[in-house]
Amino acid sequence: MSTIDSLPPLREVIATHQLSARKSLGQNxxxxxxxxxxxxxxxxxxxxxxVLEIGPGPGGLTRGLLAEGARRVLAVEKxxxxIAALQQIQAAYPGRLQVIEGDALAIDPLAHLKPPIRIAANLPYNIGTELLVRWLTPPDWPPFWKSLTLMFQREVAERIVAQPGSKVYxxxxxxAxxxxDARIVMSLPPEAFTPPPKISSAVVHLNALARPRYPANADSLSRVVAMAFNQRRKMLRSALKGIAPDIEDRLRAAGLKPTERAEQVSLEGFCALARILDS
Structure with a gap:
């Protein structure tokens, strides 16, 4: 498939609009x-x-989303x-693409979208993780989005799907x-991009669950996980001693060994500990 629509090839679009990638914007x-x-x-x-797309650049993924039948795409580009290149796509798909020029960290997309909503993006490297954490930690769950399909640096993608015992867990x-449910669905080498980044990239697909996998208070879970991994080389009894004076008893009540380290504790274990601490 050499083309997906009647629009010019992306290299021609980039040349026409002089869109050299800017490192300051995390562009590849x-x-x-x-x-x-x-x-x-x-x-x-x-x-x-x-579909919400962040950082569409010259619109390669935008065109893919529209060609694959998206009801409507909201593209946020800083x-x-x-913008002129994206407006060309807008003209080719009347009524199906809205382009907003601005900072994705400062814009409320819900003012422009109707559910069901999916998010798909080749995220700018410099804001990708921050956006993901925002989407995973809304005040209420389930979130406004049904799924996330996001490209990250390979090392970030591996951190999202990591299992206990892994160095990147x-x-x-x-x-996440x-x-x-989170899984890596594609891997891309540096040479797939212009300019080529120094490392490989990967696409992660996350489907939102109707409710969290295990019961826990979100703030309590976030606190205990942050403390445990901030000192991941220490045993849990040392890393978490600031949470409660009887932390060893609480760890055992949650089914955890005080001598374990954070990277050895499962998601279910952290949720159990958050519940014990709340009680």
Whole structure:
């Protein structure tokens, strides 16, 4: 498949609008429309969904999402140079693409979207993790979105799906897996991008669960997980001693060994400990 619509190839779009990627904006453009269409397909059935895309750049994934049948796409782009290119796509898909120029960290997308909503994005590297944490920690659950299909640096993707015992298992894995089914669905080498980043990338798909996997208070779970992993080389009884004077008894009541380290504790174990501490 050499093209997915009647619009020009992305290299031509970039040349026309002089869209050299800017490191300050975390930009690395994915120009192969075969790949952007494949990422769009990983987001699931888009026919009856609005899709939020952050950092569309010249619009490769935007075109993939629209070609795959998204009811409507809201594209939030901080780089004013990209707006004209996105407006070309807007004209090719009348009534189905809205472009907002601005900072994704400061914009409320719900003012422009109707459920069901999916989020799909080749996230700018410099704000990707912050956006993910925001989407995983809303005041109420389930969230406004049905699924997240997001590209990250490979090391971040591996942290999201990591299991206990892994060196990269930590807070991000707990946040993601407590409320979602998370899996890596694609891997991309540096040469797939312009300019090529120094490391590989991966696409993670997260489906929101109707309720958290195990019962726990979100604030309590976040606190205990943060304390445990902030001193991940220490035993739990040392890392968590500031939480309660009888922390060893509480660890045992949660079914955990005081001599274990954070990376050895399962999601279920952390949730049990959060409940014990609340009681």
């Amino acid at each position: 453009f994915l120009l192969d429309l075969n790949l952007t269409a494949k990422i769009a397909r990983q987001a699931g059935d888009l026919a009856d969904c609005d 780089d004013s140079r990209c 930590g807070r991000l894995a707990i946040l 897996q407590w409320r979602c």
